[in-house]
Amino acid sequence: MMLILLSSLFAALHGVSGARSGPQDVGVCYATFSDNQPSAIEAVNLAKSVGIRRLRLYGPDHNAFQALRNTGIEVMLGVPNDQLQWVSNQNNANQWIQENVKNYPDMNYRYIVVGNGVTPLYSPNSQFSQFVLPAMQNIRNALSASGLQNKIKISTAIDQSEVLRQSFPPSQGEFRPEFRQFIDPIIQFLVKNNNSPMLVNLHPFFSFVDYKDDIPQIINQNKGGRNARLDYALLRSSETLVQDAQLKYTNAFDAMVDSVHSALEKAGGNSLDIVVSETGWPTAGAYDATIENAATYNNNLIKHVQINGTPKRPQDRVETYIYSMFDENKKDQENQRHWGIFWNNKQAKYQINFPKH
Numbered sequence: 107m108m109l110i111l112l113s114s115l116f117a118a119l120h121g122v123s124g125a126r127s128g129p130q131d132v133g134v135c136y137a138t139f140s141d142n143q144p145s146a147i148e149a150v151n152l153a154k155s156v157g158i159r160r161l162r163l164y165g166p167d168h169n170a171f172q173a174l175r176n177t178g179i180e181v182m183l184g185v186p187n188d189q190l191q192w193v194s195n196q197n198n199a200n201q202w203i204q205e206n207v208k209n210y211p212d213m214n215y216r217y218i219v220v221g222n223g224v225t226p227l228y229s230p231n232s233q234f235s236q237f238v239l240p241a242m243q244n245i246r247n248a249l250s251a252s253g254l255q256n257k258i259k260i261s262t263a264i265d266q267s268e269v270l271r272q273s274f275p276p277s278q279g280e281f282r283p284e285f286r287q288f289i290d291p292i293i294q295f296l297v298k299n300n301n302s303p304m305l306v307n308l309h310p311f312f313s314f315v316d317y318k319d320d321i322p323q324i325i326n327q328n329k330g331g332r333n334a335r336l337d338y339a340l341l342r343s344s345e346t347l348v349q350d351a352q353l354k355y356t357n358a359f360d361a362m363v364d365s366v367h368s369a370l371e372k373a374g375g376n377s378l379d380i381v382v383s384e385t386g387w388p389t390a391g392a393y394d395a396t397i398e399n400a401a402t403y404n405n406n407l408i409k410h411v412q413i414n415g416t417p418k419r420p421q422d423r424v425e426t427y428i429y430s431m432f433d434e435n436k437k438d439q440e441n442q443r444h445w446g447i448f449w450n451n452k453q454a455k456y457q458i459n460f461p462k463h
Contacts, residue, residue, distance in 0.1 A: 130423035132408050133160030133182065134447070135384055136170070139434040142450050146170040149431060152452055153179065162383060162427045164222060165189070166206045171213060180216040182383070182427070183207075184263075185245065190221055190237035199244035200251070208252055215258045218245055219305060219383065223265045226288045238262055239291050246299060256300070262292060263305040263383045266362055267312060267320075270369055274319040275350035276418065279365030280372055293375040301377050303425070306366050307384035310358040310403075314339040315392055315441075320365070321358050322348065340387075340399060341406035353417040359385065359407065364418040379422060382411075386429035389455055391441035401456035404428055404447065408458065 136149060143149070150173035153161060161179055163170060165186040174181060183206065185193055193199040207215060220242045226235035242260055249255045266273070269289065271282040281289055296302045313320040314335060324334040324347050337343040339358050346354040348361060355361045363380055370378055387403035388395040407426065415422045433446040448454055 130411055130413075130425055131159050131180075132411060133162060133180070133425075133427040134158050134431055135162040135164075135386075135427050135429040137164055137430040137432075137434055137445075138167070139436045140432065140450070142435055143432045144450065144452055147173040148452065150174055150177070150179070152448065153431070160216065160427065162219075171206075171210050174214075175210060175212045178214055180214050182217040182219055183215060184219040184222055185241060187221055187224055187231060187234045190224070190234045190241045193220075193244055194237045194240040196244045196247060199241065200248045203245065203248035203252060203254075207249075207254065207258070215254075217302075217305070217381075218249070218258055218260050219263050220245055220260060221262045223263060223268070223307060225265070225268055225285060227282065227284060228268065235288055238288075239295065242292070242295055259302040260299060261296060261302050261305045261381075263307055264289070266306050266308045266366055267318065270365060272319075273362065273365040274322060275348070276355070276361045276364035277350050277353070277368055279368030281369045286373065290373055293370065293373050293378070296378055297375065301379070303379040303381045304366070304370060304375065305381050305383040306363070308359070308362050308366075308382050309385060310339045310362065311387050311395070313358060313362070315394065320362050324348070336394065336399075340402045341410055342402060350417075355417060357406075357410070359410070360416040363424055364416045367416070367418050380424060382424055382426040384427060384429040386445050386447075388441055388444045389446075390444040391439075395441055395444065397456050400447075401458070405458055 146167055146169035150170055154177055159179055162182040164184045193202050221234060221238045224231045224234045224238050226232050242262065246260050249258055269281055269285050270279055272278050272280050296304060310321065321335050321339055324338060334347060338347045341357040341359060343356050346356060348355040366380055370376065387400040389397045389400045411424050411426045428447065430445045432448055432450050433444050435443055437443045447458065
């Protein structure tokens, strides 16, 4: 088994749209829907040992908080969907911030993510949709009362595949009309709160295996017997595989990000950045879910987002979080259980190369 090679990542200053100085850090999601993962302190120590400098936590984990203290690791902390109604009460939101943020002044919080993948369109998350915006407002109020409003940004995470009526070509990206009543007030909240970014869960793997329009059939591009659709999904091509007017796309990741940019522009969110809060590739559980493809996708992704923007916004490097630290054996579907970059014994599944300082 090859040991993972993760050096310290470059620091990046995140701000509103526009050119950024320095390469962009790549974070990792610490998802724990499993009964056989290492302990939180082992996970955080592993992250520190390989140079991971950003972690996404999907909900409060006080064992992880203790391990993260004084590490400098930047944390994206989620308000879980089943807590949204509770924090829609201001006193409860104040308590949530006290217990999970103010009690840990030696942690480096980057975002509070209020809800994950909530949409009024589908169950099982539709029942939470009415609480997302009130919860965001109350969390903002609680942060403001603590003087933290300029230090920690507030957002929510949407699923690209569920919220767009059209995503291809990227310039035609558009939110579903029935989603607009939900998302438009959230977009305005983000704009008015220092242009906090829109967080987007975005998975070329599912677009590839489900033959979604994000990854079209690519004609006359199969070279050496390779599948051009797979090359496009794995960021494995240096040639233009999709052209959208004057914009040229070599990979699905860029096209999917830009489809959300286009949708945001049509909904008053032109000033917002996008943070890709989940992306990755599984190592088992489906056709083309292999260790080789996962290594290819994640390595190519890291190299790409460190120094490049998208064709639509070439100067804006996309802050990105790889899903996930470990496998999750309690997920319902087999192709959702094998996204870890580490085996659950803490050994690396494959080599990942981050740029050195």
